[in-house]
Every structure is written in structure tokens, then in C-alpha cells.
Amino acid sequence: xxxxxxxxxxxxxxxxxxxxxxxxxxxxxxxxxxxxxxxxxxxxxxxxxxxxxxxxxxxxxxxxxxxxxxxxxxxxxxxxxxxxxxxxxxxxxxxxxxxxxxxxxxxxxxxxxxxxxxxxxxxxxxxxxxxxxxxxxxxxxxxxxxxxxxxxxxxxxxxxxxxxxxxxxxxxxxxxxxxxxxxxxxxxxxxxxxxxxxxxxxxxxxxxxxxxxxxxxxxxxxxxxxxxxxxxxxxxxxxxxxxxxxxxxxxxxxxxxxxxxxxxxxxxxxxxxxxxxxxxxxxxxxxxxxxxxxxxxxxxx
Amino acid sequence: xxxxxxxxxxxxxxxxxxxxxxxxxxxxxxxxxxxxxxxxxxxxxxxxxxxxxxxxxxxxxxxxxxxxxxxxxxxxxxxxxxxxxxxxxxxxxxxxxxxxxxxxxxxxxxxxxxxxxxxxxxxxxxxxxxxxxxxxxxxxxxxxxxxxxxxxxxxxxxxxxxxxxxxxxxxxxxxxxxxxxxxxxxxxxxxxxxxxxxxxxxxxxxxxxxxxxxxxxxxxxxxxxxxxxxxxxxxxxxxxxxxxxxxxxxxxxxxxxxxxxxxxxxxxxxxxxxxxxxxxxxxxxxxxxxxxxxxxxxxxx
Amino acid sequence: xxxxxxxxxxxxxxxxxxxxxxxxxxxxxxxxxxxxxxxxxxxxxxxxxxxxxxxxxxxxxxxxxxxxxxxxxxxxxxxxxxxxxxxxxxxxxxxxxxxxxxxxxxxxxxxxxxxxxxxxxxxxxxxxxxxxxxxxxxxxxxxxxxxxxxxxxxxxxxxxxxxxxxxxxxxxxxxxxxxxxxxxxxxxxxxxxxxxxxxxxxxxxxxxxxxxxxxxxxxxxxxxxxxxxxxxxxxxxxxxxxxxxxxxxxxxxxxxxxxxxxxxxxxxxxxxxxxxxxxxxxxxxxxxxxxxxxxxxxxxx
Numbered sequence: 001x002x003x004x005x006x007x008x009x010x011x012x013x014x015x016x017x018x019x020x021x022x023x024x025x026x027x028x029x030x031x032x033x034x035x036x037x038x039x040x041x042x043x044x045x046x047x048x049x050x051x052x053x054x055x056x057x058x059x060x061x062x063x064x065x066x067x068x069x070x071x072x073x074x075x076x077x078x079x080x081x082x083x084x085x086x087x088x089x090x091x092x093x094x095x096x097x098x099x100x101x102x103x104x105x106x107x108x109x110x111x112x113x114x115x116x117x118x119x120x121x122x123x124x125x126x127x128x129x130x131x132x133x134x135x136x137x138x139x140x141x142x143x144x145x146x147x148x149x150x151x152x153x154x155x156x157x158x159x160x161x162x163x164x165x166x167x168x169x170x171x172x173x174x175x176x177x178x179x180x181x182x183x184x185x186x187x188x189x190x191x192x193x194x195x196x197x198x199x200x201x202x203x204x205x206x207x208x209x210x211x212x213x214x215x216x217x218x219x220x221x222x223x224x225x226x227x228x229x230x231x232x233x234x235x236x237x238x239x240x241x242x243x244x245x246x247x248x249x250x251x252x253x254x255x256x257x258x259x260x261x262x263x264x265x266x267x268x269x270x271x272x273x274x275x276x277x278x279x280x281x282x283x284x285x286x287x288x289x290x291x292x293x294x295x296x297x298x299x300x301x
Numbered sequence: 302x303x304x305x306x307x308x309x310x311x312x313x314x315x316x317x318x319x320x321x322x323x324x325x326x327x328x329x330x331x332x333x334x335x336x337x338x339x340x341x342x343x344x345x346x347x348x349x350x351x352x353x354x355x356x357x358x359x360x361x362x363x364x365x366x367x368x369x370x371x372x373x374x375x376x377x378x379x380x381x382x383x384x385x386x387x388x389x390x391x392x393x394x395x396x397x398x399x400x401x402x403x404x405x406x407x408x409x410x411x412x413x414x415x416x417x418x419x420x421x422x423x424x425x426x427x428x429x430x431x432x433x434x435x436x437x438x439x440x441x442x443x444x445x446x447x448x449x450x451x452x453x454x455x456x457x458x459x460x461x462x463x464x465x466x467x468x469x470x471x472x473x474x475x476x477x478x479x480x481x482x483x484x485x486x487x488x489x490x491x492x493x494x495x496x497x498x499x500x501x502x503x504x505x506x507x508x509x510x511x512x513x514x515x516x517x518x519x520x521x522x523x524x525x526x527x528x529x530x531x532x533x534x535x536x537x538x539x540x541x542x543x544x545x546x547x548x549x550x551x552x553x554x555x556x557x558x559x560x561x562x563x564x565x566x567x568x569x570x571x572x573x574x575x576x577x578x579x580x581x582x583x584x585x586x587x588x589x590x591x592x593x594x595x596x597x598x599x600x601x602x
Numbered sequence: 603x604x605x606x607x608x609x610x611x612x613x614x615x616x617x618x619x620x621x622x623x624x625x626x627x628x629x630x631x632x633x634x635x636x637x638x639x640x641x642x643x644x645x646x647x648x649x650x651x652x653x654x655x656x657x658x659x660x661x662x663x664x665x666x667x668x669x670x671x672x673x674x675x676x677x678x679x680x681x682x683x684x685x686x687x688x689x690x691x692x693x694x695x696x697x698x699x700x701x702x703x704x705x706x707x708x709x710x711x712x713x714x715x716x717x718x719x720x721x722x723x724x725x726x727x728x729x730x731x732x733x734x735x736x737x738x739x740x741x742x743x744x745x746x747x748x749x750x751x752x753x754x755x756x757x758x759x760x761x762x763x764x765x766x767x768x769x770x771x772x773x774x775x776x777x778x779x780x781x782x783x784x785x786x787x788x789x790x791x792x793x794x795x796x797x798x799x800x801x802x803x804x805x806x807x808x809x810x811x812x813x814x815x816x817x818x819x820x821x822x823x824x825x826x827x828x829x830x831x832x833x834x835x836x837x838x839x840x841x842x843x844x845x846x847x848x849x850x851x852x853x854x855x856x857x858x859x860x861x862x863x864x865x866x867x868x869x870x871x872x873x874x875x876x877x878x879x880x881x882x883x884x885x886x887x888x889x890x891x892x893x894x895x896x897x898x899x900x901x902x903x
Contacts, residue, residue: 109554110543115577118540122578122596140573143543145552159590163509167594169586208765231587233534233557233835235860239720242712242745247551250849251747253711256835256860258536258557260584272742276717277724283862285771286833289761293769295724410855411844416878419841423879423897441874444844446853460891464810468895470887532888534835534858548852559837559858561885 050221053183059091060084064106066127066151067099072175072205073154075106079205080197081149081178083225088144088184092137098127103153104171105133108180109262110147112138121153122166144184145246146264148227151176172229175205179225181264190223190266192216198236198257198282198292199229207291214280214296218270222296225264228257235283238296240273254283270298351522354484360392361385365407367428367452368400373476373506374455376407380506381498382450382479384526389445389485393438399428404454405472406434409481410563411448413439422454423467445485446547447565449528452477473530476506480526482565491524491567493517499537499558499583499593500530508592515581515597519571523597526565529558536584539597541574555584571599652793652823655785661693662686666708668729668753669701674777674807675756677708681807682799683751683780685827690746690786694739700729705755706773707735710782711864712749714740723755724768746786747848748866750829753778774831777807781827783866792825792868794818800838800859800884800894801831809893816882816898820872824898827866830859837885840898842875856885872900 062084064075075081086092092111098104105126107119117135118125127133151171155164179195194214197204203211216222224243226236234257242253243265255263270276281293363385365376376382387393393412399405406427408420418436419426428434452472456465480496495515498505504512517523525544527537535558543554544566556564571577582594664686666677677683688694694713700706707728709721719737720727729735753773757766781797796816799806805813818824826845828838836859844855845867857865872878883895 107540109538110552112573113541114575115541115579118577118580120540120580122580138573143552156586156590160592163590163592163594166509167580167582167589169590173586208768228536229586231585233860235830235862237711237862239709239722240715240717245849247546247549248849251712251745254860254862254864256557256858256863258534258555258584259586260536260538260555261557262555272714272740274716276720278717279720279722279724279769281769283860284833285758285775285831285861288769289758289765289771291762291765293765408841410839411853413874414842415876416842416880419878419881421841421881423881439874444853457887457891461893464891464893464895467810468881468883468890470891474887529837530887532886548847548850557858559835559856559885560887561837561839561856562858563856 051189053087053185053187053189055087055089055185057089058087059093060086062092062094063097064094065097065099066104066176073100073104073151073171074175075178079175079177080195080227081176083179083181083193083195084149085181085183085193086139088139088141088182090139092135092139094135094137095132096127096135097132098129101129103128104151104176105153106135106149107152108135108137108147108149109260110145110180111143111182112140119152120167126153139182144182144187146225146262147180147182148260148262149178149180150229150260172199177227177229179227179262181225188221188266191220193223193225195225195227196236196280197227197229198234200232201287201290201292203282203292203294208293209291211291211294213294215299216269216296217299218275218301220269221266222269223264223266225262226255226257227262228259230259232287233258233284234287234292236280237283238267238280239278240270240276241267241278241296243267269296274298275300352490354388354486354488354490356388356390356486358390359388360394361387363393363395364398365395366398366400367405367477374401374405374452374472375476376479380476380478381496381528382477384480384482384494384496385450386482386484386494387440389440389442389483391440393436393440395436395438396433397428397436398433399430402430404429405452405477406454407436407450408453409436409438409448409450410561411446411481412444412483413441420453421468427454440483445483445488447526447563448481448483449561449563450479450481451530451561473500478528478530480528480563482526489522489567492521494524494526496526496528497537497581498528498530499535501533502583502588502591502593504583504593504595509594510592512592512595514595516600517570517597518600519576519602521570522567523570524565524567526563527556527558528563529560531560533588534559534585535588535593537581538584539568539581540579541571541577542568542579542597544568570597575599576601653791655689655787655789655791657689657691657787659691660689661695662688664694664696665699666696667699667701668706668778675702675706675753675773676777677780681777681779682797682829683778685781685783685795685797686751687783687785687795688741690741690743690784692741694737694741696737696739697734698729698737699734700731703731705730706753706778707755708737708751709754710737710739710749710751711862712747712782713745713784714742721754722769728755741784746784746789748827748864749782749784750862750864751780751782752831752862774801779829779831781829781864783827790823790868793822795825795827797827797829798838798882799829799831800836802834803884803889803892803894805884805894805896810895811893813893813896815896817901818871818898819901820877820903822871823868824871825866825868827864828857828859829864830861832861834889835860835886836889836894838882839885840869840882841880842872842878843869843880843898845869871898876900877902
């Protein structure tokens, strides 16, 4: 078991019932992170043993280039787009450069922005073909969590005329999405972060045997960010590992993910269960059978 | 930021970790309300700055008339039916007057009632055509939350014979539903309440551009009540605003809503983000593209 | 109201806000149980009035025989399979005896096990026809909750070739599933436990009028364990009773259940509402109309 866990358990008699709950008393998981002031409160006397997020009030200048790669629409030629990781108190100035032949945008979840950064067609906050548009986000105190960004203007071919001028979901269908992580000052930084977008019957647009292969060494602190998109609902399940449902006291190993829902958690790879090819998958029968699964390969220490 | 928020943050060092968590530390949202004893505990020394719910042990005499309006079945000629707002400790004596040509009923969620007020055909608690039936509910301590009522006996045309004599969902399909708000004594009363029922590909039976247009002035305390019905699952998303998932410590701006699930939250209109036409919508792609969206118009102060 | 409830309410002024929240202040429900250290903390001075779970570090030797009964595939000739009830700190040594003519396995949720007990084809942890395989689980501290086990290797007839060699959901479709309850030492034991698996349009493979008939006497402590499987999402609703969403402070009477999600709760039968034929059902309209409902018959004291 982790020495951090042991230390926390030593702390708990001097602390609140709540702290003990969130920390659990055994191995195999850490805790939910979004909204977890409680965690830093409990940990504060000594802090996590590894690196932690620091409040610096940074302004991040980010450029996302929307372009087509094979049949995908992409931000910066990857699906998902780059993960944007910031800390509460930070500002993002994100410029979208649109190399597509249709209007494109960036709409973000969770953080603060004014209506000119909304990313809808209705609010005219998009970039025309060959153009660019700059969005400004602010990660206000309290917005720590696992969020995401996506296009909100590209239409599906079959979208009816009366809604085409207001919003669209066709850009997401084809790959225009990515994760946003807002960290709380003091929270533990993971050794690795894996972003999994559950969209239609795929993981990041891919199916087994092409689904993301996740790899870590036993004992590493691994962060999972799970995002839903598309027409369907999914349940994310990870073998051999479990986590506290973010913001609650409940241990889970399977969780419903609807379109545009997102959550995240950290685990210690193989804690209490050891190395192995641990399957992760959507637990909807026809989705998993269609290849909506991959492996989290935990190597021995 | 709100002065209430500032005041609460001043209080927090003298109070529990838990209080601080639920209140958050930044702008743009207030808190989840259902089951939030903690809130009133933390707020108690000074209380919310505005009006609050008061325990008075009232008995509410309510009449709902079921009648057909165009193709809709309605309670009191509106869809959704009237919102029933009570306080823990209150009793409701609700008389259903049935002007339809089929049996109709009222089944309620969340509060207490005995089997003669259950509203199912099985329990014979319905009103025949031209008749009436009186239901009695009690909002016991602990039942504060965002609930709802609906018909439970009208059959769908295609319903198989073996279940028709026990329950039906055809009345809900056509409009027989409404919200029930049970307030906890001391909880802050909103300036405005918006009820949104996500049923099939509609919001309250309507699609854009006819979907509910929600309007508030920046700084107003606005309450959203979200209810699911029908055959489909939805994710409710509100642009530019976020809320603490009721009963947890987790900040959300998108949440799964299954049939007969309900939740609610309060926001300060435009807090941290300013005025604008803020879209609200189901985030399931084909639902939103079919017009399952509307706008929350926040006017400048 | 229950004397236990009264006693807890007397305790609460001497205890945390959190305790009071989880206990509620009124009748009709008890609390969520998974992850509820808080409960035993609050109750500890006197403990529940009835029997409680005890930590004994037991090793349970369990045999499950997979065999076909009519069209069903079964563990020990029942659907669901036998409920496995253990306490944190216990070990399970479970031997699967496979009397089917295809490979079969047992995959478990929530507890700890190494990769040789994973129950996937990929990890080769299955029993061939006529063979057997032994799995070892450990209910580590912190894993208390309502979990489940199921086959993970039998293919659906239509499963595509590229995934057939890694996992399968066809065994679950036909009945190879059951509940696992991990109790926390000190938690109250129920008078009765009902396991309801929501799979396709059925409850435990059955539809009304054949759906499980649940029976209890008013005042009995009744535990519900709800598990999802299959291709569809459901919402579990129980008439006249409500519960605190496990691990949160929120009262519910309707909850989304996706495939492989599971949760549980305890209620006092008829508390605050009295005896009756209380319907329980999936609230998805076409599911309930197809007979995805049954009755919880609460007899007078």
C-alpha cells in the first residue's frame, strides 16, 4: 500500500470524519478530484509526497489549428486535440486558426468566459475558412475539474435547416474535441494522464485492436480523463482498479457517461492488484462487442 | 462576486471543511440544494441576504383540471402543469378534476403519501372521465428537493394488453407532468424559477425556435428545475454557468437526465461571465440538432 | 418513525453536520450505504439496534456451477446467481465448475484480485467445457459496497470476429450474473435483501406479471441491490419510498442504471407511508409498458 495512504490514515484521527471517508482506508484507488478542497485540507500538514499544482496566475497563449487529416477533422492534427492543463487562477488566450473549408469554433466547458468566447454560431464566435478567432477563458477559483472543449458550429449533413444557423455537432462527430484539466493549487500531479473520449462505438475514434493502448509501471500515479460525445450513452469500466466518484464518498469501477459529460480520477497503477493487461471498456454489450475496449498495461515495478 | 459569497467565505474558517466545499470559493454558481442541511448550517448565523423559505406547516388546497388542449393533454391547460412549491412540514390536498374522456391520475415523486394517493391504476387511485379524485401528500422533514408529478394510468396506443390494467405512460407523452419543489426552511428563495422537462426530442414539448425562452437580469438568483420523461436519456447543458451537483461537492455544467429523474440548482445570472444569449440544450447530438435547445437571455444590470 | 432514527437525531447535536445530513431528519428512508464510514461513526456510540456486520477476516469457499436451464445460462441453476455477501477483510476462493458446452468465466466488480482472477479470455482466466477454474478475491478495506459478478467470455452470435477472442457479453445476456455485497464492519444487516438486475426490458430476465414479487412487513429493514446489464439504460423507481443516493447527501426515488452499474440502499418498509402494493419499475416509457415492473408488497405490522 502507498506510504501516502498510510500517512493519511495516521492523520485521520486528528481530522474530520469527512477526510477519512474521501481517503478510504485501503488500497487500489485514490480519490475523486473535482471539487476536492477536502483533500488538500486533510493532506495539508504534509502535502502529497510528489509534485503538486501551483497557483501562479499564468496566462497561457495557445494556438489550435483546425485541419482535415484523412477523414478526420482535427485540432493540431490529433484526435483528441491537445489536452489543455491549467491551474485555478490561470487565463487562457486561445487562437483558433481555421484551415478547414467550413466555419469552425471552440466551445469550452467548466471555466468562465464571456459571450464573445462562447463558440456558438448564434454568438458569432467562430473562425471562417482561412480565418482565425481568439477565445479568452478564466479558470476562476472553484472551477477545478476535468472539462473539455469542442467545435460547436459545423453541421451534420442531415441537420434540419431551422437549427443549422445556431449550432452544429458535425465537427465533434469527426474529431474536433479535447480535454481541459483545471487543477486546484496543491493537488497532486500525476505521472501520466490518459484522455479517453467515448464517442459512438469508439474510444477516441478508434476500436480494438486500434483503441488506445495505455501503459504504466506499477506504482505510478495515473490519471484518467473520460469524456462523452455523440448520440449514445456509455458506461466506462476499468478492470482491477476503482476510484471514488468525484465529489462524493462512493467507490466506483463503472460510471455512466452521457454526451458532453466528463469526469476524471487518479489511481496508483496496479495498487493492491499487481501488474497485468487490465481491460478498460464501455460496458454496453453491443458497444464492447463492436470493439469499444482497450488495455491498460501495468508493468511490474 | 456576490456579497453573500464573500460573507460565507468569511464564515468558513469558523466552520467545517464541508461547508467550505459546498459553497465553493469562486463565482459563477451557488450550490446544489436538495438535501443541503449543510448550507443552512453554514449560513445560519446571518442567513441568506434575500427572502428565505419558512416552515409554517401549511395545508395547500390545490385543484388540477385534466383537459385536452389541441393535441396535448394538460393539467390546468398548461404544459408543464403548474409548479407546486411547498416547504418541509407542509401538506398538499390535491384534487384532480378529470375532463378527459379517459381515466387520469396524479403520481408524485419524493414526498410521502399512502397507497390511496399513489396514482396508479393498480391502486385504484385515479379519476374517471368527468370524475375527481383527491390525493394527500406530506412533505416530511428530509424530503426537500426538486421532484415532480405526472399521470400514471393513460395507456399508449401500442401498450400490450397484459400491462394496460396496471399503469400507463401515454398521459406523460402528451403533456401530463409538472414540477414539485419542496423547500427546506431557511433556504434562499430564487427571483425566478424555470422548469425544463426533457421529453423525447423536446423541451416542455417544444423545439427551437419555439423552445422556452428564459430571461433574467444579471445578478438575479435563478433556479432551474430539470425533469426527464419519455423513452430517451438526455444530458442537460447550460452555457456560461455551472452548478454543484446536488448533494455532492462536484461542479457540473452537463448532467445525465433519465426518464423521471429530476434535479435542480440555483445560479446567479451572468455571474463571472456577464450578459448574453446563453444556450441551454440537450447535448446528445441528434437531439440538439433536432432543435432540443433554447436560450437563457441574461440582460445587463 | 423508527426508534433508531430518533436515537440518531438525539446524537446529532453532539456530532458533525455531515452525520445529520446522511441520516436525514424524517421518515421514509435510511441512508446510502456504500462508502458510509460516516454512518458507523455517527452510530458508533450505541450502534444500530439490530445485528451488524462483523470483521472476521474469513475465507469463503464458494462453488458456482455454470449450466443451462431451459434457455437460460445459470450459475447454480438460478438467475440471478447466488448473492455473495462478505465483509471487508474477507477473502473469497470461488471455483467455477463449467457444465456448459462453451468456455465460461466469472469477472467481479469492486473487490481486489490479480490478473489471473480477471475472468476475461484475454487473461485466460476461464473454465473450458467440463473444466473448472478458481478465482481469488480480496475485499480490501474501503471496498464496501454493492457490486456484482458475471461471465465475460461467452460471445454473442453476432459478435464480430476481431473481438471474439478477447471478451464476450453473450453469457450475461442469457443469465450469468449475480450480486456481490461487501459490508463494512459495524453496518446494519437488513432483514431482507432483494436483488434486481435490469437487463434489456426485464427484471432478472422476467416481465410483469412474472417479475419478482417482493414482500416485507411494515417496519422491516429491507435492502435493494440494483444492477444494470445489456444494451440499454434504465431508471429504477420505487413507489412510496426514497433513499439517499449512495455516497452523497441527496434524496432520490429514481436513478439511472447503465450496463454494469450497481448501487444499493436500505429502507424501512412502509416507513411514513404505510402498507400497500408499492410498484417498482424502470421509468423508461417503453420499458415499463413492456412489463418492466413489479410490486413491493408491504404487509401491515
